[in-house]
Amino acid sequence: MKPTLEEVARLAGVSRSTVSRVINEHPSVSPETRQRVWKAIQEIGYRPHSVARSLATKRTRIIGVIIPEAITKIFSDQFFAILLQGAAQATNARGYQLILSLFDDPKRQEELYAKVLKNGYVEGAVVASAPPNDPLLRALKEDRLPTVSVGKQQGLPYVDVDNYGGGRLATEHLVQLGYRRIATITGPRDHVHVQERLAGYRDVLVEHGIGFEEELVAEGGFTEAGGMAAMQRLLPNRPEAVFVQGDTMAAGVLRALRAAGLRVPDDIALVSFDDAPLASLLDPPLTTVRQPIRLLGFMAVELLLNILEGAGGSHELVLPAELVVRGSCGAIRQNGGGR
Amino acid sequence: MKPTLEEVARLAGVSRSTVSRVINEHPSVSPETRQRVWKAIQEIGYRPHSVARSLATKRTRIIGVIIPEAITKIFSDQFFAILLQGAAQATNARGYQLILSLFDDPKRQEELYAKVLKNGYVEGAVVASAPPNDPLLRALKEDRLPTVSVGKQQGLPYVDVDNYGGGRLATEHLVQLGYRRIATITGPRDHVHVQERLAGYRDVLVEHGIGFEEELVAEGGFTEAGGMAAMQRLLPNRPEAVFVQGDTMAAGVLRALRAAGLRVPDDIALVSFDDAPLASLLDPPLTTVRQPIRLLGFMAVELLLNILEGAGGSHELVLPAELVVRGSCGAIRQNGGGR
DNA sequence: ACTGTTCTTGGGAGCGCTCCCAAAACGGGG
DNA sequence: CCCCGTTTTGGGAGCGCTCCCAAGAACAGT
Structure with missing residues (x-):
């Protein structure tokens, strides 16, 4: 049976209100009363009862x-x-x-x-x-x-x-490296952040006069298998680079490219999104838009x-x-x- | 102000005990009383107050x-x-x-x-x-x-x-594949499960008359960088295979081997431990002892x-x-x- | 119709704390 | 010594529920 505040009060010779004041560091307690109460608390091993306190204060934290x-x-x-x-x-x-x-x-x-x-x-x-x-x-x-x-x-x-800004960063980086035929692999197109990353990608291409081509966009569903399948669908359209909206899909992309005998970044460059711990463990380590998770x-x-x-x-x-x-x-x- | 059980009682024309019985599905309530109480509950949107209930029952679940x-x-x-x-x-x-x-x-x-x-x-x-x-x-x-x-x-x-059994499984598998010079990379040697996996590795080697060599053991600290460093320390001892006590260290091992121009499994075979999602994403995908996390x-x-x-x-x-x-x-x- | 048993329902009290209001104690000034 | 203001302390009540005991109602048997 765990000691209660009332037992502390009895032992210290004060009221429960005084004990409560001590515990909650209320200023209006005399120094010697405060000391006596702490002594009693330590003597019987009292610990505040969070459930009772929550009921009384209507707060649980x-x-x-x-x-x-x-x-x-x-x-x-x-x-x-x-x-x-x-x-x-x-x-x-x-x-x-x-x-x-x-x-x-x-x-x-x-x-x-x-x-x-x-x-x-x-x-x-x-x-x-x-x-x-x-x-x-x-x-x-x-x-x-x-x-x-x-x-x-x-x-x-x-x-x-900033998903839109991140989509821009990734695409801009690839454009600055000289790539023109840049593909992208997205998550489910009905998700807002997927739409925003795609919008960033598109706007950067358009701003550089490259033009947006739907045939360079594939949906990968944020899974490794989905990334692999999406990359396989894109390969016939001969992209020079690919912006992948997630690191796990990028792992699938790497596998698909290896299976096709293509080397990253020699034959095709890759930028992904997330910067999950996986990103640095893959080979090559991924250039990626860090999502500060x-x-x-x-x-x-x-x-x-x-x-x-x-x-x-x-x-x-x-x-x-x-x-x-x-x-x-x-x-x-x-x-x-x-x- | 959220409705209370007492308000439900007032509205349904019963006592708080009866409402409590209905909520807690106590058998001794007449069907028409039960129905009247549920109607009142739904009408005012009553929801049980977990904190009060916990105080009364001395349980929080x-x-x-x-x-x-x-x-x-x-x-x-x-x-x-x-x-x-x-x-x-x-x-x-x-x-x-x-x-x-x-x-x-x-x-x-x-x-x-x-x-x-x-x-x-x-x-x-x-x-x-x-x-x-x-x-x-x-x-x-x-x-x-x-x-x-x-x-x-x-x-x-x-x-x-079963860390010991897992250490055995990994090592036995490599032995059955024909490897004799099998290294191992461990976590911190003071951890019980690290000691057990190492004991499994050692016992299988000894049982096959291969003998245990301390120079084929390196500590990697369960990090990628630690795995890489440990593999680099082991390479001069020319192991044919390596049992790595964690998938993340195995990622580092892969990187170290690639840097040394060695191919997995062609030049050196690898079995790890955990079967984390990373294990299947690496290239080659890891043979690993599944820890059913x-x-x-x-x-x-x-x-x-x-x-x-x-x-x-x-x-x-x-x-x-x-x-x-x-x-x-x-x-x-x-x-x-x-x- | 009466009696005994079982079922249904009510309400007091407590779970352990906080808080508010009032009482008691203390200190200073006249 | 008394009075007034301030500080310290006490205890009643409530937070929202559960549970126990008792009262009342219903039912069955004689």
Whole structure:
């Protein structure tokens, strides 16, 4: 039986209010009373009861981080692992706790959403970007649970990387290296960030008078197998370079090119997106648009906590993308190997 | 202001006990009373208040999953991402929730441990295997919080893969393929599972009369850079094959061999450990001992919940390892390419 | 119709804390 | 010594639910 605040009060010869004041560092307690109470606390090993405190204060200081099935399936494990690291870091820094809701069964998601959202522990939620029309988002809006989306979502505060700018960076880099016939492999075309990356790619081509050709665009579904298949479909159109919207698809692209006897970057240059840990482990290591996943996680939690604590400021945050130049684009070799 | 159970009672013309009975599906409620209560619940949008319920029942149905800094640093992101998927699946299946404690600051770990362990929400914890003498484990034992370790730990219930058996599988496979001069690259030698995998490797060599040579053993620290450096140290000793205790190190091994102009598996065969998603994405895809990480996570939570619910059964679970044969060992080519 | 048993329902109290209001104590000035 | 203002401390009540015990209703048998 764990000691309670009342037992501390009895032992210290004060009231429960005084003990509560000591624990919560209320200024109006005399030094000797304070000392006596701490002594009693240590003597019986008292620890505050978070559930009782939450009931009394109507605060839990717990947030939810929700990763729907659509995310664990399409994106690599790496994405949400790093996202969680950032989210956890921000949570720890603000003295909150993080309930993780990781779903992998598309059939039970709505039932599990309800269990997570309607539990009373979670004061607000960060949701990894879901596909459009995800029932989770509708449920969140209905419940009016304060929510921040990772990835742009209509009607919700969000954090996102500059997908359009990243698409431009990748394409611009390839153009500056002298490539003209540049293909691209996308994720599912109905996802907003996929559309934005594609728009960045197209605009850069048009700005350089190269022109946009639909036959140089293939959809790869963010999987390795999808990347491989998409590259195989593109090869007959003889691209000089390819911008791939995800590192995992790029791994498939590498495999397809190897199977076709083509060397990267000698025969075809490659720039991808994400800068997941995989990117540097592949051979050649990928030139890639870094999606600051950890920072995305961190800022999403920061934004949520600011909303919960009634702080002002914007409810939309777009982080700049940056290009990480490695071997797969050929820039290093063309520049004499310097880096 | 959210509706309470008392408001439902008022609207339905019953007492709070009757409403509580309906919500909790207590049998002793007449059908028409039950219907009237549900109608009232739906009419005012009542949802049970988990915090109040937890205070009254002294149960939260929340468990902690703790990933210390030593794990996020040494092991790849992939390890705990997949572990979390398994843990989350088991948690969801049993109607519990999962507070994730992901630490990445070695200096603040003990402070954060205290915050997580001593919060009153968490009924028990799953802890990813920590290095020996991790202060977290000492804190857990002191608090007598029911704990299950992922990875063998003295004095704690645990789940683990059969590391010794896995070390044997990998080495036996290389021996059966005809290799005699087999090197090995380990993680930190003070970790129990590293010692066990090394013991499996050694015993198989000795059983085949090959003999164990310390000059064929290098420590790689479970990082890509460490794997690369370890392989570079081993090359002068002219191994025919290498057993690498982790896929991420194997990526580094591949890079080191490529830099030395050696082809896998033509010039040197490779078997690794983990079967992380990376394993199939590398070129050649890794033959690897599958560590069933997702199942480890799942079973760790199952074991914890069984302990919390007072079920009987063993407090130690060792899962068998299995070998996944891909390209890096040369078995496929030697067998005529069939698979 | 009465009695005994079973089923349904109500309400007091408690889970462990916080907070508000009031009482008590203390200190300073006249 | 008294009075007034400030500081320290105490305890009642409530946060929203569960649960236990008791009361009332319903049913069955004599």
